Amino acid sequence: MPYPLLRTIQCPADLRALSIDQLEPLATEIRQAICDQVSRTGGHLAPNLGVVELTLALHYVFDFSQDRLLFDVGHQCYPHKLITGRFGLLNQLRQTEGMAGFPEPRESDYDLFSVGHAGTAISTAVGMARGDQLLGNTNRRVAALVGDSSIVNGIALEGLNNAGTLKRQLLVVLNDNGMSIGKPQGALAGYFDKVRLSQTYKEMKKRAQEVLRHLPGGQTLEEVYHRFGEMTKVALAQDHMFEKFGLLCLGPVDGHDLPTLIETLNDLKDLDSPVLLHAKTIKGKGFEFATGDPTTFHSPKPFRVEGCRVELKSSGRSFTTAYADAMIELMAEDEKVVAITAGMPDGTGLAKVAPEFPERVLDVGIAESHGTDMAAGMAKAGLKPFVTIYSTFMQRAFDQVFQEVALQGLPVRFAMDRAGLVGGDGAVHHGFADIAFLRLFPNMALLAAIDEPTLKAALRFMLRCDDGPSAVRYPRDSVTVPAVQPDTPPFELGKANPLAGGDDLAILAYGIPAYDALEARTQLDHDGYSVAVYDARFAKPVDHELIGQLVESNTPILTLEDHAVGGGFGSAVLECCNARGLPTHNVHRLGLPDRWIYQGARSDQKAEAGIDAAGIARAVRRVLETGSLPPITIEAHSPTQRPRPMR
Numbered sequence: 001m002p003y004p005l006l007r008t009i010q011c012p013a014d015l016r017a018l019s020i021d022q023l024e025p026l027a028t029e030i031r032q033a034i035c036d037q038v039s040r041t042g043g044h045l046a047p048n049l050g051v052v053e054l055t056l057a058l059h060y061v062f063d064f065s066q067d068r069l070l071f072d073v074g075h076q077c078y079p080h081k082l083i084t085g086r087f088g089l090l091n092q093l094r095q096t097e098g099m100a101g102f103p104e105p106r107e108s109d110y111d112l113f114s115v116g117h118a119g120t121a122i123s124t125a126v127g128m129a130r131g132d133q134l135l136g137n138t139n140r141r142v143a144a145l146v147g148d149s150s151i152v153n154g155i156a157l158e159g160l161n162n163a164g165t166l167k168r169q170l171l172v173v174l175n176d177n178g179m180s181i182g183k184p185q186g187a188l189a190g191y192f193d194k195v196r197l198s199q200t201y202k203e204m205k206k207r208a209q210e211v212l213r214h215l216p217g218g219q220t221l222e223e224v225y226h227r228f229g230e231m232t233k234v235a236l237a238q239d240h241m242f243e244k245f246g247l248l249c250l251g252p253v254d255g256h257d258l259p260t261l262i263e264t265l266n267d268l269k270d271l272d273s274p275v276l277l278h279a280k281t282i283k284g285k286g287f288e289f290a291t292g293d294p295t296t297f298h299s300p301k302p303f304r305v306e307g308c309r310v311e312l313k314s315s316g317r318s319f320t321t322a323y324a325d326a327m328i329e330l331m332a333e334d335e336k337v338v339a340i341t342a343g344m345p346d347g348t349g350l351a352k353v354a355p356e357f358p359e360r361v362l363d364v365g366i367a368e369s370h371g372t373d374m375a376a377g378m379a380k381a382g383l384k385p386f387v388t389i390y391s392t393f394m395q396r397a398f399d400q401v402f403q404e405v406a407l408q409g410l411p412v413r414f415a416m417d418r419a420g421l422v423g424g425d426g427a428v429h430h431g432f433a434d435i436a437f438l439r440l441f442p443n444m445a446l447l448a449a450i451d452e453p454t455l456k457a458a459l460r461f462m463l464r465c466d467d468g469p470s471a472v473r474y475p476r477d478s479v480t481v482p483a484v485q486p487d488t489p490p491f492e493l494g495k496a497n498p499l500a501g502g503d504d505l506a507i508l509a510y511g512i513p514a515y516d517a518l519e520a521r522t523q524l525d526h527d528g529y530s531v532a533v534y535d536a537r538f539a540k541p542v543d544h545e546l547i548g549q550l551v552e553s554n555t556p557i558l559t560l561e562d563h564a565v566g567g568g569f570g571s572a573v574l575e576c577c578n579a580r581g582l583p584t585h586n587v588h589r590l591g592l593p594d595r596w597i598y599q600g601a602r603s604d605q606k607a608e609a610g611i612d613a614a615g616i617a618r619a620v621r622r623v624l625e626t627g628s629l630p631p632i633t634i635e636a637h638s639p640t641q642r643p644r645p646m647r
Helices: 012-016 020-041 052-061 078-082 087-092 121-134 154-163 187-198 201-213 218-228 241-245 258-268 288-292 319-333 368-381 391-406 423-428 434-438 452-464 513-526 544-552 569-579 602-609 613-626
Strands: 068-071 142-147 170-176 248-254 274-280 303-306 309-312 337-341 361-363 384-390 413-417 445-448 470-473 497-500 505-510 531-535 538-540 557-564 587-592
Touching: 012 052, 020 052, 020 078, 020 087, 020 258, 020 303, 052 078, 052 142, 052 170, 052 258, 068 121, 078 087, 121 142, 121 154, 121 170, 154 170, 154 241, 241 248, 248 258, 258 274, 319 337, 319 384, 319 413, 319 452, 337 368, 368 384, 368 391, 384 391, 384 452, 391 413, 391 434, 413 452, 434 470, 434 557, 434 569, 445 452, 452 470, 497 513, 505 513, 505 544, 505 569, 505 613, 513 531, 513 557, 513 613, 538 569, 544 557, 544 569, 557 569, 557 613, 569 587, 587 613, 602 613
Parallel strands: 068 142, 142 170, 170 274, 248 274, 337 361, 337 384, 384 413, 413 470, 445 470, 505 531, 505 557, 557 587
Antiparallel strands: 303 309, 445 538, 497 531
């Protein structure tokens, strides 16, 4: 039977019953289990392989049934899940009703937050530390595990700034693997390189003695120092930059040396002051293909090892690849075009563009706000910046889009990958809000692509759009190649494009759901219904002329979008009718429901939301037969959605 040790771990108490010597073979089993499963379903591989020993050591020393463990980014949580009673869910990783790929409180009390965005762990850890202190829960320790260069995120630094003011225990474990999702960017990454390479144990040991003399409770910490003195891989670093934040900084230590990690954490766990443990790890450790190419194996598709090579499952040409090729064309034609990403060059396709234009493709690290402000400065200087960003991360730059871009009327272009439902990454990564909050900004043009030709046409329109900001959304999906290629006229501001004619009802589809609408139209044709389908193209401005014609001819309208119904494209159509004094009883909205949709196949998520072809056909029949859709209401929490009570 595979994984004999891992199968005995039903909870962290079982882990603590093992000897330290047994932890090394357990780490090997955990790595093998993760590799085996990710090879079948895809998922985050390299970041999880790199934190196995750190995770085991934390659970071996702390009791997180009472103590607090906060994750940053969240995609390094698989080992944590395997030793907190969820080994049985691993075989359904990132699938419906299976194990979520990120911390998920619905699964376990050991997961305190659903975490998918970077930079949050230190601030939430500080909040829990202060909360426990104010409530008198002084016996609860707090630890935050931070990795993949999310420490450079502005929120992380804000959290550290406040953490240094705590007068109680707090441990921040910096998992420094020398990588972000791709190659780390910025001065801080260079600083960590210098720390890893230049500080010898002897030098740090000497500095540590001086640090300890000036810390509160010096005698206790002196004793800790003497224990550290016997560990050849551990030292207190006086000149570590985060020491300036008021934290006691330790390291770098070997993040794969279990005995030293456990001894170090035992020494640190009860220190009555905030501590940062700097651990050096290898991203992808234990799987040579992942260590050799941690970017490709950060979150790979299913794969198969064939001798000396790995064959990744092919899923067709993606919108991301189509975007990369389109940008290469635009940048070759116009030397003012620049592309910006926030730590996601591979995921956004810019890794393919960068070798062609190394001076004009910029990765700012996990810093969406900075990247947006930098784009505003570049636009002000006369360049044509395209901020290439996942839809789910757009809201992290909301204030910068408002203040430095839209308010200034600057032509910054936003290319929003992973718009709508994203499949296995689940609720933390769905791009369901971008239309709603970007529609707020005056003079903002909002576009959506349905396939590769329309994506290229949208980008060319945006290139000419110099009067203000613009954004195009496209999904995490393969580009659709229809049997009969429709004509793709250039984008014209606020104009929809007809895809198929019909008299009984008109579907105004915004983005990729247009192809599901065409499939639904075929089903409805067999039922004797004649349905028109339009590629709406714009959520701002919407096609006022088309909407007016349809309403005045008493043609029912079904708006369709891969976005929350509230505030989305359908809301824009209703607002258009209201502004023109047109009746709205014949306008019906179909989009993502007012509840969370969790991990699973994208096709399953679309079916759950009712925006796949079958769901669209049902909605059309309902409208034509009853004149309405079920009312859109704010749903109460169901038992599966209600947050677990605090322990």
